[in-house]
Amino acid sequence: xxxxxxxxxxxxxxxxxxxxxxxxxxxxxxxxxxxxxxxxxxxxxxxxxxxxxxxxxxxxxxxxxxxxxxxxxxxxxxxxxxxxxxxxxxxxxxxxxxxxxxxxxxxxxxxxxxxxxxxxxxxxxxxxxxxxxxxxxxxxxxxxxxxxxxxxxxxxxxxxxxxxxxxxxxxxxxxxxxxxxxxxxxxxxxxxxxxxxxxxxxxxxxxxxxxxxxxxxxxxxxxxxxxxxxxxxxxxxxxxxxxxxxxxxxxxxxxxxxxxxxxxxxxxxxxxxxxxxxxxxxxxxxxxxxxxxxxxxxxxxxxxxxxxxxxxxxxxxxxxxxxxxxxxxxxxxxxxxxxxxxxxxxxxxxxxxxxxxxxxxxxxxxxxxxxxxxxxxxxxx
Amino acid sequence: xxxxxxxxxxxxxxxxxxxxxxxxxxxxxxxxxxxxxxxxxxxxxxxxxxxxxxxxxxxxxxxxxxxxxxxxxxxxxxxxxxxxxxxxxxxxxxxxxxxxxxxxxxxxxxxxxxxxxxxxxxxxxxxxxxxxxxxxxxxxxxxxxxxxxxxxxxxxxxxxxxxxxxxxxxxxxxxxxxxxxxxxxxxxxxxxxxxxxxxxxxxxxxxxxxxxxxxxxxxxxxxxxxxxxxxxxxxxxxxxxxxxxxxxxxxxxxxxxxxxxxxxxxxxxxxxxxxxxxxxxxxxxxxxxxxxxxxxxxxxxxxxxxxxxxxxxxxxxxxxxxxxxxxxxxxxxxxxxxxxxxxxxxxxxxxxxxxxxxxxxxxxxxxxxxxxxxxxxxxxx
Numbered sequence: 136x137x138x139x140x141x142x143x144x145x146x147x148x149x150x151x152x153x154x155x156x157x158x159x160x161x162x163x164x165x166x167x168x169x170x171x172x173x174x175x176x177x178x179x180x181x182x183x184x185x186x187x188x189x190x191x192x193x194x195x196x197x198x199x200x201x202x203x204x205x206x207x208x209x210x211x212x213x214x215x216x217x218x219x220x221x222x223x224x225x226x227x228x229x230x231x232x233x234x235x236x237x238x239x240x241x242x243x244x245x246x247x248x249x250x251x252x253x254x255x256x257x258x259x260x261x262x263x264x265x266x267x268x269x270x271x272x273x274x275x276x277x278x279x280x281x282x283x284x285x286x287x288x289x290x291x292x293x294x295x296x297x298x299x300x301x302x303x304x305x306x307x308x309x310x311x312x313x314x315x316x317x318x319x320x321x322x323x324x325x326x327x328x329x330x331x332x333x334x335x336x337x338x339x340x341x342x343x344x345x346x347x348x349x350x351x352x353x354x355x356x357x358x359x360x361x362x363x364x365x366x367x368x369x370x371x372x373x374x375x376x377x378x379x380x381x382x383x384x385x386x387x388x389x390x391x392x393x394x395x396x397x398x399x400x401x402x403x404x405x406x407x408x409x410x411x412x413x414x415x416x417x418x419x420x421x422x423x424x425x426x427x428x429x430x431x432x433x434x435x436x437x438x439x440x441x442x443x444x445x446x447x448x449x450x451x452x453x454x455x456x457x458x459x460x461x462x463x464x465x466x467x468x469x470x471x472x473x474x475x476x477x478x479x480x481x482x483x484x485x486x487x488x489x490x491x492x493x494x495x496x497x498x499x500x501x502x503x504x505x506x507x508x509x510x511x512x513x514x515x516x
Numbered sequence: 517x518x519x520x521x522x523x524x525x526x527x528x529x530x531x532x533x534x535x536x537x538x539x540x541x542x543x544x545x546x547x548x549x550x551x552x553x554x555x556x557x558x559x560x561x562x563x564x565x566x567x568x569x570x571x572x573x574x575x576x577x578x579x580x581x582x583x584x585x586x587x588x589x590x591x592x593x594x595x596x597x598x599x600x601x602x603x604x605x606x607x608x609x610x611x612x613x614x615x616x617x618x619x620x621x622x623x624x625x626x627x628x629x630x631x632x633x634x635x636x637x638x639x640x641x642x643x644x645x646x647x648x649x650x651x652x653x654x655x656x657x658x659x660x661x662x663x664x665x666x667x668x669x670x671x672x673x674x675x676x677x678x679x680x681x682x683x684x685x686x687x688x689x690x691x692x693x694x695x696x697x698x699x700x701x702x703x704x705x706x707x708x709x710x711x712x713x714x715x716x717x718x719x720x721x722x723x724x725x726x727x728x729x730x731x732x733x734x735x736x737x738x739x740x741x742x743x744x745x746x747x748x749x750x751x752x753x754x755x756x757x758x759x760x761x762x763x764x765x766x767x768x769x770x771x772x773x774x775x776x777x778x779x780x781x782x783x784x785x786x787x788x789x790x791x792x793x794x795x796x797x798x799x800x801x802x803x804x805x806x807x808x809x810x811x812x813x814x815x816x817x818x819x820x821x822x823x824x825x826x827x828x829x830x831x832x833x834x835x836x837x838x839x840x841x842x843x844x845x846x847x848x849x850x851x852x853x854x855x856x857x858x859x860x861x862x863x864x865x866x867x868x869x870x871x872x873x874x875x876x877x878x879x880x881x882x883x884x885x886x887x888x889x890x891x892x893x894x895x896x897x
Contacts, residue, residue, distance in 0.1 A: 140536045140754055151755060152533035155521045155705045157833045189707070190571045190732060193750040197732045225731045318751060324536045326570070326707055326753030348729055350606045351571060351578045367838070369574040370699060372707030373521055374532060375756065452538045457748070 136482055137454040138268050138427055139296070140318035140325050141470035143378075147323055150381035151374050158371045166380050167361060167371075173383035177298060177321075177391070178313065178331045180305035185331040186361040187379055188352065189372050192295040192316030195328025197225050198352040199291050199312040200262070203336060205345050206230030208259040211252055213244050217269035217457045218293055222262045229348055234258070240459045241270045241417045241429070246278045253286045259339075260289045260312075266297035268319075269457040271429030271466060272418045273297075277308040284309060289336055295319060298329065299386050300398045300426040300470060311336040317375075320398070320426055322471025323382035326375040398425045401474045404509040405467065408483040411505035412490065412497050417464045426474065428467040429460070433495050438462050441489045449485040479506055517863055518835040519649050519808055520677070521699035521706050522851035524759075528704055531762035532755050539752045547761050548742060548752075554764035558679060558702075558772070559694065559712045561686035566712040567742040568760055569733065570753050573676040573697030576709025578606050579733040580672050580693040581643070584717060586726050587611030589640040592633055594625050596655070597648035598838045599674055607643065610729055615639070621840045622651045622798045622810070627659045634667045640720075641670045641693075647678035649700075650838040652810030652847065653799045654678075658689040665690060670717055676700060679710065680767050681779045681807040681851060692717040698756075701779070701807055703852025704763035707756040779806045782855045785890040786848065789864040792886035793871065793878050798845045807855065809848040810841070814876050819843050822870045830866040860887055 156163050167186075174185050188198045200222065204210060210231040212223040215238035226233045234256045238244055244263070253261065261283045265276050276292055283290045289311040297303050300320030305313055311333040318325035332340070332354065340347075340354055347353040351369065359366040386394060402425035406416070409430055417429040432438055438455060442465070445451040454466035467482065483502035490497050537544050548567075555566050569579045581603065585591060591612040593604040596619035607614045615637045619625055625644070634642065642664045646657050657673055664671045670692040678684050681701030686694055692714040699706035713721070713735065721728075721735060728734040732750065740747040767775060783806035787797070790811055798810040813819055819836060823846070826832040835847035848863065864883035871878050 137538050140538060140751065143536050148533040148535070148755075152529040154529070155524045155699070157518050157521060158706070160827075160833065190575065191751050191753060194571065194732045197730065221731065228727055228729050228731055316751065318536070318754075324753065324755040325539070325751045326756055346609055348609050349578065350602065350609055351575045370521065370572050370697065370706045372572060372705065372753075372756065373699075374529075374705040374759075375707055375753065378755075446541075452541065 136468050136473055136478060137452040138466045138468050139316065139470055141322055141468060142472040143322060143324055144385060144472050146385065147378050147381045151324065151378035153374065153377050155373045158373060159365060159367065163373060164365065166376055170376060170380045170383060171361065173387060174329050174331070177383060177386055178305045178329070179303065179307060180331050182305065182331045182333055184337055184354065184358055186357065187376065188328040188330050189369065190328055191325050192314065192328050193221065194352065195314030195316065195330050196222060196293060197349065198328065198330055198354065199314050200225045201229045201347050201349045201352055202340050202354045203260050203289060203291060203312055204229045204231045205343055207232060209234070209256055211236055211256055211258045211261045213249070213261070213263040214238070215242055215244065215270065215272065216240050216264060216267035218267060218295070219264045220458065222264070222293065226262065241272055243272050243274045243422050246282060249279050250282045253282055253288065257286055258288050260291050262291040264293040265303070266294060266424050266427070268296045268427060270418060270460060271424050271427040272422050273424045276310065280309045289339060296424065296427055299394065301395050301424070305331055309333070317379055317382065320471045321379070321382050321386060323378050324375070326372055327379050398469060398474050400513050401469045401476065401479050402426070402428065403513070404476070404506040405469060405479045405482070407509040408479065408502035408506035411501040412483070412487060417460065426468060426470045428469065429464045430467065431464055432462070433490065436490065436493045436495055441493060444489045444492065445485055449481070451482055451485055476510060517849050517854055517859060518833045519847045519849050520697065520851055522703055522849060523853040524703060524705055525766060525853050527766065528759050528762045532705065532759040534755065534758050536754045539754060540746060540748065544754060545746065547757055551757060551761045551764060552742065554768060555710050555712070558764060558767060559686045559710070560684065560688060561712050563686065563712045563714055565718055565735065565739055567738065568757065569709040569711050570750065571709055572706050573695065573709050574602065575733065576695030576697065576711050577603060577674060578730065579709065579711055579735065580695050581606045582610045582728050582730050582733055583721050583735045584641050584670060584672060584693055585610040585612045586724055588613060590615070590637055592617055592637055592639045592642045594630070594642070594644040595619070596623055596625065596651065596653065597621050597645060598650035599648060599676070600645045601839065603643045603645070603674065622653055624653050624655045624803050627663060630660050631663045634663055634669065638667055639669050641672050643672040645674040646684070647675060647805050647808070649677045649808060651799060651841060652805045652808040654803050654805045657691065661690045670720060677805065677808055680775065682776050686712055690714070698760055698763065701852045702760070702763050702767060704759050705756070707753055708760050779850060779855050781894050782850045782857065782860050783807070783809065784894065785857070785887040786850060786860045786863070788890040789860065789883035789887035792882040793864070793868060798841065807849060807851045809850065810845045811848065812845055813843070814871065817871065817874045817876060822874060825870045825873065826866055830862070832863055832866055857891060
């Protein structure tokens with residue numbers, strides 16, 4: 136129940152452990168094709184250039200940045216958490232002329248401030264985080280995409296935590312480069328980074344005057360391996376791709392709408408429970424991610440002790456704060472397979488115990504009762 | 517039986533499918549520590565900076581290059597196959613002033629020509645491939661390391677195919693930056709790249725004036741996660757690390773000496789058999805890799821048809837040629853779990869059938885008989 140990796144279904148672990156075949160084996164090529172088709176469904180896109188980068192989510196971030204950016208290109212990066220900050224760092228290393236737009240951790244950006252910055256900077260690329268894993272804040276990006284496009288730029292979006300857990304419309308919102316990770320709401324082990332590039336982004340890549348700084352992440356070559364050429368680039372992580380293939384099948388069997396509803400329902404119940412235990416969210420109502428609940432650590436509570444007790448006594452991992460939120464928040468994940476009624480109730484029951492042990496005054500059973508009440512209300516609706 | 521991925525033992529697949537824990541879970545930190553200790557044993561080094569990069573072998577190559585190279589640094593890259601060529605490409609993208617030293621595919625470099633080039637160029641780094649997976653050639657590097665050090669440079673070595681299958685002495689030979697892959701002689705699925713950096717290499721990294729071009733592969737940050745700080749960098753591919761941990765345990769249980777002897781014995785038997793079938797190696801005697809046997813395709817033989825028949829009729833994958841060897845050689849791997857008497861005999865028996873079907877004249881049973889004879893001789897010795 137941390138910020139990912141989330142729990143993995145037995146069927147996905149079984150697929151992961153299937154015998155390893157060659158990276159040009161006809162069977163594996165079929166796995167790749169089907170994975171691309173399923174990724175397009177989950178991303179809600181028709182983008183031909185949709186595939187899994189052979190690294191974790193941060194490799195997906197780097198892949199998006201280094202393919203779109205050439206040295207000297209202007210880029211705006213919106214930073215309201217650790218992952219926005221990381222994107223700015225990646226962009227500077229890629230030689231971008233970076234303008235950072237900042238918001239305190241836990242807040243989000245308004246279209247107006249983005250429009251003002253875009254007008255001033257006229258960036259080739261604007262990078263923004265749709266779901267800040269470090270703060271639990273949800274940033275709408277549809278309107279921002281319009282603003283960026285009207286100024287002739289491209290929008291690059293971090294959807295590591297949102298993909299598969301809440302609505303994300305790559306084509307509908309006209310996003311140009313999007314990356315995610317496998318270990319959040321897709322419920323697959325970490326190791327791959329799903330990415331998708333719009334035709335507009337592909338055109339920008341095709342027009343580059345310099346080679347992509349990273350050989351490993353160069354989409355002009357990677358796409359030849361995933362495409363019809365099947366030109367050998369690097370040896371794909373075969374078994375990780377088996378796992379992603381099976382995880383995507385599970386996502387689509389459940390159905391995106393049903394999956395989003397499940398994530399939302401469990402989020403609401405957890406929230407009701409946490410609030411009944413006297414805890415506050417670090418992000419304003421209406422801007423909270425359903426799959427990542429960042430709550431303020433009650434005054435007088437020992438951060439490390441509570442997390443240690445949850446792990447050792449109850450087998451529950453929750454995340455600590457990152458960056459400026461270190462020591463100030465806990466991050467409770469309800470992602471993919473982890474997003475269940477069972478986990479919500481267990482977490483509230485265990486947290487009540489830990490808080491009591493820390494001398495925090497809580498009404499016994501209040502968290503669990505409030506969550507159960509929320510579930511009953513949801514069932515009636 | 518291709519150039520990797522090689523076969524995976526059931527115990528490694530079982531480890532791969534173990535439940536995913538968090539990347540800062542005490543259990544996973546223990547797995548990381550033990551993996552580092554075992555990697556040091558397999559690399560024959562005491563280098564503290566020894567770990568598994570979260571990508572495949574080519575990510576390991578890029579990690580070594582981008583950490584050692586700053587824009588404008590002089591680098592010599594020795595190219596006698598696809599992977600040397602790849603290293604030159606990676607180095608140029610990293611901004612190196614690259615001098616390429618060339619040899620035809622299948623040949624190796626003499627110390628004299630390296631010494632002359634080093635004297636002339638005075639490189640910060642010399643990159644060379646110890647085991648060229650594209651040609652099957654073995655390049656000794658110990659004397660070259662001395663030459664490079666005497667000129668004040670660093671030696672960067674590709675050991676993707678050699679590690680775990682034949683002697684490799686990182687400390688004994690004084691190699692500065694070495695990368696490998698998991699899917700060759702370590703008999704683990706592809707997805708991680710073991711790397712090791714000498715104190716001399718670490719000093720060079722510490723003295724950098726510019727940030728490493730790749731955020732994902734920046735060892736100054738990655739080592740804080742693998743070291744005592746445990747500072748979060750990226751989410752490690754948890755399950756892949758379980759698999760590598762178990763694969764390394766298997767390597768050390770067998771023992772490096774015994775493992776090298778097994779690879780050599782099976783190589784000799786396969787070679788005896790292939791030669792009895794009238795086939796020739798693409799690399800000169802004495803320079804052949806035991807784990808990767810590149811043989812010339814007999815005149816009049818259809819490359820793709822034979823490989824297709826081997827795969828579809830007998831379940832055997834062998835590799836085609838790469839680069840200038842495309843359509844001219846087959847690459848038969850005997851790596852890790854794949855290096856068995858069973859596979860050698862089966863491959864020879866099936867190949868005899870395929871060659872006959874292509875109208876090539878072969879003496880029936882000659883390949884298998886010669887291999888069996890080689891095994892008997894080895895058993896007596």
